[in-house]
Structures are given as C-alpha cells and as structure tokens.
Amino acid sequence: EPEVTQTPSHxxxxxxxxxxxxxVPISNHLYFYWYRQILGQKVEFLVSFYNNEISxxxxxxxxxxxxxxxxxxxxxxxxxSTKLEDSAMYFCASKGTGNNQPQHFGDGTRLSIL
Amino acid sequence: GDSVTQMExxxxxxxxxxxxxxxxxxxxxxxxxxxxVQYPGEGLQLLLKATKADDKGSNKGFEATYRKETxxxxxxxxSVQVSDSAVYFCALVVSSGNTPLVFGKGTRLSVIA
Numbered sequence: 001e002p003e004v005t006q007t008p009s010h011x012x013x014x015x016x017x018x019x020x021x022x023x024v025p026i027s028n029h030l031y032f033y034w035y036r037q038i039l040g041q042k043v044e045f046l047v048s049f050y051n052n053e054i055s056x057x058x059x060x061x062x063x064x065x066x067x068x069x070x071x072x073x074x075x076x077x078x079x080x081s082t083k084l085e086d087s088a089m090y091f092c093a094s095k096g097t098g099n100n101q102p103q104h105f106g107d108g109t110r111l112s113i114l
Numbered sequence: 115g116d117s118v119t120q121m122e123x124x125x126x127x128x129x130x131x132x133x134x135x136x137x138x139x140x141x142x143x144x145x146x147x148x149x150x151v152q153y154p155g156e157g158l159q160l161l162l163k164a165t166k167a168d169d170k171g172s173n174k175g176f177e178a179t180y181r182k183e184t185x186x187x188x189x190x191x192x193s194v195q196v197s198d199s200a201v202y203f204c205a206l207v208v209s210s211g212n213t214p215l216v217f218g219k220g221t222r223l224s225v226i227a
Contacts, residue, residue, distance in 0.1 A: 006157075033215075042203075042220060043217040048212045048214055055211075100163075102148060104160065107157035108158075
C-alpha cells in the first residue's frame with residue numbers, strides 16, 4: 001500500500017538555525033498538510049497546501065514557517081530560525097480527491113531544538 | 115470552533131478485556147469522523163472512519179458508530195490484545211476539499227498480559 005514518507009526521522013538543531021523537514025506524499029494525492037505534536041499534547045494543524053499554494057494555515061504557522069513543493073514529489077516544511085518551543089514531532093499528511101477521503105500520515109520527524 | 119473531546123487516559127486493561135474509549139465532538143457543519151492510532155515510535159495510522167449518521171466504522175476488531183443525536187463516536191473492541199497498546203486519537207473534518215483534521219488529545223491504552 002502506498003505510504004507517505006518523511007525524512008529525517010529525527011533532527012537535532014541548534015536554536016536559531018534553519019531546518020527543512022521533507023515529505024514525499026502518496027503519488028496521486030493532491031492535498032498536503034503539516035501537523036505537529038508537542039510531546040504529550042494533541043496533534044495540531046499547521047498548514048494545508050493545494051494546487052501549489054497554501055489553502056489554510058493556523059496561528060502556529062507564523063512568518064518563521066514556510067512550505068514548498070519544489071518538484072513533483074517532495075513537500076517541505078522550513079522553519080527559518082528555530083526556537084526551543086519548536087521541538088515537537090512533525091507529521092506530513094496527504095489526501096486524494098473524491099468525497100470523504102481520509103488523510104494518510106507519515107511516521108513523522110522528531111525535531112529537537114537545543 | 116470545531117472540537118473533539120476524548121476521555122482522559124491512560125487506560126490500562128488486561129488482555130481480552132472489553133475496551134471503550136469515549137469521544138464526543140462539536141462541529142459547525144456535518145463532520146466525517148475518524149479514529150487514528152499511534153503505536154509506540156510510529157506515526158498516525160487511520161484505524162476507521164464514518165462519514166454519516168449511524169454509519170459504523172470497523173477495522174481489526176475495533177468499531178465506532180457515528181451518533182449524531184449524542185454527537186459521539188466511541189471506540190470499542192470486544193477483546194483487546196497486548197499489541198493494541200497505543201495512543202488512540204479521535205478526529206473530525208468538516209466539509210471536503212482541503213479542510214484540516216481536528217484531533218482530540220489522544221488516549222493512551224496499555225494492555226497487560
């Protein structure tokens with residue numbers, strides 16, 4: 001069964017550094033998402049993306065964050081200048097077209113900011 | 115706004131016990147409802163879903179019925195196994211297209227032999 005893949009599985013970065021989290025959505029999916037989960041807390045929506053532009057973003061997704069689909073397969077989340085509170089598990093998801101399609105998630109990238 | 119409320123965990127059960135994890139929701143529209151499961155060290159996997167009232171989603175022995183009158187989507191399993199130990203998330207999405215999922219806080223289940 002097709003999967004959403006995310007790399008790296010774990011990223012350790014110094015505060016203030018830029019980080020790029022990578023995702024390869026399922027190949028025929030057109031809707032893409034990033035969520036995050038701070039340790040022990042709920043999964044929170046960051047941003048959704050369709051047709052090469054952001055569809056919706058949450059309050060968390062401030063100017064430090066950006067997303068890009070640089071080619072036909074990758075979907076990236078960039079954090080420009082990381083803060084300690086950015087430490088979390090980041091999940092990428094994708095969804096096909098058609099009614100009531102579920103979102104399929106990757107295994108996540110654990111981001112640790114030192 | 116839309117929200118999902120799950121019962122607080124952790125839930126600890128003996129193998130073969132009956133499981134119920136309560137989930138209720140508030141939504142401005144007519145949501146589709148989901149249960150996702152997160153096994154230790156892994157990502158979120160779709161466990162089951164229901165898209166309209168009275169639908170029953172089922173998978174791997176788990177079931178949940180979409181109850182519009184009580185705005186609930188409780189997860190049940192008749193006989194849990196140690197391998198069911200995981201965190202379970204109830205979630206909803208209102209409308210189609212690119213609307214994001216709204217998750218509950220998750221319920222950690224530990225099944226002991």
